[in-house]
Amino acid sequence: MKKRNIQVCMTPKLFSLYADKKSIVVVVDVLRATSSMCVAFENGVKRMIPVSTVEEALEYKNSDEDYILAAERNGKPVKSFDFGNSPQVYLDMDVKGKTVVMTTTNGTKAINIAKKDHEVVVGSFLNLDAIAKWLADKDRDVIIFCAGWKDKFNLEDTLFAGALVTQLLETSLYQDACDAAQAAKFLWGRSKDDLYGFLENSSHRNRLAKLNIDSDVHFCLKLNQTHKIPLLKGDFLVIDDV
Amino acid sequence: MKKRNIQVCMTPKLFSLYADKKSIVVVVDVLRATSSMCVAFENGVKRMIPVSTVEEALEYKNSDEDYILAAERNGKPVKSFDFGNSPQVYLDMDVKGKTVVMTTTNGTKAINIAKKDHEVVVGSFLNLDAIAKWLADKDRDVIIFCAGWKDKFNLEDTLFAGALVTQLLETSLYQDACDAAQAAKFLWGRSKDDLYGFLENSSHRNRLAKLNIDSDVHFCLKLNQTHKIPLLKGDFLVIDDV
Numbered sequence: 001m002k003k004r005n006i007q008v009c010m011t012p013k014l015f016s017l018y019a020d021k022k023s024i025v026v027v028v029d030v031l032r033a034t035s036s037m038c039v040a041f042e043n044g045v046k047r048m049i050p051v052s053t054v055e056e057a058l059e060y061k062n063s064d065e066d067y068i069l070a071a072e073r074n075g076k077p078v079k080s081f082d083f084g085n086s087p088q089v090y091l092d093m094d095v096k097g098k099t100v101v102m103t104t105t106n107g108t109k110a111i112n113i114a115k116k117d118h119e120v121v122v123g124s125f126l127n128l129d130a131i132a133k134w135l136a137d138k139d140r141d142v143i144i145f146c147a148g149w150k151d152k153f154n155l156e157d158t159l160f161a162g163a164l165v166t167q168l169l170e171t172s173l174y175q176d177a178c179d180a181a182q183a184a185k186f187l188w189g190r191s192k193d194d195l196y197g198f199l200e201n202s203s204h205r206n207r208l209a210k211l212n213i214d215s216d217v218h219f220c221l222k223l224n225q226t227h228k229i230p231l232l233k234g235d236f237l238v239i240d241d242v
Numbered sequence: 243m244k245k246r247n248i249q250v251c252m253t254p255k256l257f258s259l260y261a262d263k264k265s266i267v268v269v270v271d272v273l274r275a276t277s278s279m280c281v282a283f284e285n286g287v288k289r290m291i292p293v294s295t296v297e298e299a300l301e302y303k304n305s306d307e308d309y310i311l312a313a314e315r316n317g318k319p320v321k322s323f324d325f326g327n328s329p330q331v332y333l334d335m336d337v338k339g340k341t342v343v344m345t346t347t348n349g350t351k352a353i354n355i356a357k358k359d360h361e362v363v364v365g366s367f368l369n370l371d372a373i374a375k376w377l378a379d380k381d382r383d384v385i386i387f388c389a390g391w392k393d394k395f396n397l398e399d400t401l402f403a404g405a406l407v408t409q410l411l412e413t414s415l416y417q418d419a420c421d422a423a424q425a426a427k428f429l430w431g432r433s434k435d436d437l438y439g440f441l442e443n444s445s446h447r448n449r450l451a452k453l454n455i456d457s458d459v460h461f462c463l464k465l466n467q468t469h470k471i472p473l474l475k476g477d478f479l480v481i482d483d484v
Contacts, residue, residue: 010252013256014393149421152420153420153421154421179397182443183395186428186429187425187428187429190428202421203420204421
């Protein structure tokens with residue numbers, strides 16, 4: 001039986017090189033957009049609308065519908081929005097049945113790039129097992145699309161890519177089809193016993209530490225806290241439970 | 243004392259993100275362009291002219307000067323050229339004092355991207371120690387620029403980047419200033435005892451194996467075979483001995 005391909009796209013700037021439109025794309029922005037999305041759905045959010053710009057998000061502000069507006073730029077919440085990009089706000093607030101409009105520096109941008117030609121789901125360490133199982137049930141090639149940081153490579157998204165590559169290879173249904181997938185797999189193997197320590201000197205962990213949101217980093221590096229699979233349908237993320 | 247920064251640019255498509263024009267850029271295309279350049283100079287070549295296109299290279303064909311023309315596309319020599327991209331041809335032929343005009347799929351393209359705004363030198367495993375020493379003698383930031391494969395990430399160039407990052411950090415003069423440098427360093431640590439084995443499933447090693455040039459791969463993965471530092475002066479690569 002022909003094995004399915006797994007590829008890893010390390011930053012949005014490289015995504016145009018991945019022309020295979022039949023692949024499912026798993027968008028990942030571990031710190032923190034896609035982690036926040038997983039937590040939002042776990043805590044009862046009904047739909048999310050990932051938009052690329054703050055301006056687009058603000059268009060929802062004066063709508064009749066009761067949207068929650070979440071916006072982050074450069075690691076900080078944007079003024080006049082309800083939420084920033086922290087996953088932990090969804091634990092404290094009653095968000096059941098709500099629709100969240102979200103824009104972030106990297107993650108929502110990656111989703112909007114990928115959705116033009118591909119089916120898109122959202123991955124994070126928080127739903128790692130669930131998304132691996134969900135993918136294995138489809139007979140499709142996979143592109144793991146790291147949101148990175150302003151088009152540059154980042155470690156944390158690549159580690160998640162490595163974790164997912166490793167799990168998918170263990171099913172024997174897949175083959176790693178590019179060097180980036182192999183590199184990610186090796187980096188995951190090296191880091192999995194102490195993700196937080198491995199990321200000690202990473203650029204984004206340091207960026208968040210300066211903003212005093214180190215507890216978000218700990219939170220986002222926990223494995224398998226939810227079975228929710230945020231799946232893009234048109235402009236909306238909705239859940240597809242495993 | 244302020245430490246010098248080391249950054250790693252994983253593919254040409256990302257190079258525009260590295261705007262610091264004061265950095266020295268080390269271009270690397272281990273399999274095989276920059277390895278061939280190191281060998282060419284070790285064997286007496288006087289100058290090399292790296293050009294981006296086959297058409298540009300052909301313009302030198304009917305010149306009065308006695309150029310050697312070397313061209314590779316997709317791993318294969320281009321018809322009607324003297325040489326392809328194999329480093330080993332420079333061992334068998336008398337190339338002393340000659341000027342080589344070279345165009346390759348990735349390496350010469352990367353050199354021509356970098357030269358617009360940066361000082362450029364050429365690195366490979368063959369001149370690893372020499373280039374680390376040469377850089378350490380300058381008080382400059384460093385960008386290690388992996389040529390990749392058609393704008394995608396590749397393993398072998400990243401392993402060289404990791405080797406060079408590791409050596410530079412050991413001098414205590416430098417700090418790794420991006421996640422890509424950290425990832426490269428970890429991958430080098432994982433692979434250094436068996437580079438050939440580590441690259442067993444890499445895309446480019448497999449590409450070259452299909453062309454029956456596995457001996458070139460072995461050749462290019464040897465460390466420290468030369469002290470030559472190919473350095474770009476205008477449009478010419480010349481040597482700067484350590």
